[in-house]
Amino acid sequence: MNFCSSCGEKVVYRVPQGDNRERYLCEHCDTVHYQNPRVVTGCLPVWQDEVLLCRRAINPRSGYWTLPAGFLENGETALEGALRETREEACARVSDANLYTLFSLPHISQIYMFYRARLADMSFQAGEETLEVALFSEADIPWNELAFPVVTETLQHYFEDRVHGDFPVRSKEIRRSLLQSQHGRAGKG
């Protein structure tokens, strides 16, 4: 950030009065430009004993398998964002969605949420940012070709929890190198 998005003057980077951390600040129009973590939401779509995965057509991690997910937009609930991303990336509809995993990724200032949901029918197909969409049983999950640690952990929890039929919400944090888990462009998934 170099310029004030409000008045166009140069910004400075310092602690504003009454605050305790550095911010981008316009001394011309007195605007503080706060920067905060972004939320990524998605679904774990389940069909009988299989789960739906998408193979990414875009970087980062192009060619790797992921759960349909992307950045939450203004004006959406977390669930609405998860359902939209599932439609956009897998052209899939789900029902009975329940919050399942929540991850903090402080190194990239992201909060990730996945909803466990029932796939409504078999009419899914690859969206614009997806190479292919497929259903996988537990034995066939391509564990070494998963795109992000949040996907791996959500699937691991799911198969563990499925044994008992109890799916408590899991709240976790993942601290990794930028390369391993960065999720692409700022603000749009």
Add this chain to the structure above:
Amino acid sequence: MNFCSSCGEKVVYRVPQGDNRERYLCEHCDTVHYQNPRVVTGCLPVWQDEVLLCRRAINPRSGYWTLPAGFLENGETALEGALRETREEACARVSDANLYTLFSLPHISQIYMFYRARLADMSFQAGEETLEVALFSEADIPWNELAFPVVTETLQHYFEDRVHGDFPVRSKEIRRSLLQSQHGRAGKG
């Protein structure tokens, strides 16, 4: 948003190529300025059969009672943010924090999270943005003087769940008028 924070030129508001919604966009340096929901995190500090509330010293809802909470900062986990806000607003330390409620507030593009936690000791006091801090038993909660619907709902769930000693994570949405639940300055709680 009027100017590009990267190069200082005027921005336009239109759908970028390959996107499906309007964004602030700089046609000079080709930067898309995404705007996304913000995350507010806080604690429900519990001491024996009482809960800790803070009376707000700042607008919005100055003079009303709230749970300690504020905007998550870059580089923090959701839990770290909740603990920091509890220190800043109530000078209180907690332990055994577990995610308890998660709210989507789409009309103000916020995600709210509260952690149920054990108050570590009685050495709490009002922080800079707080008029007073006090412990309340269920019978004494000032229900008509609570600052925000997310606080009311979190407390209601807590007292319901306490009867059975089981505190499942509650994921909800609240759609209200701006006046009733807006949470102050953009990005800093």
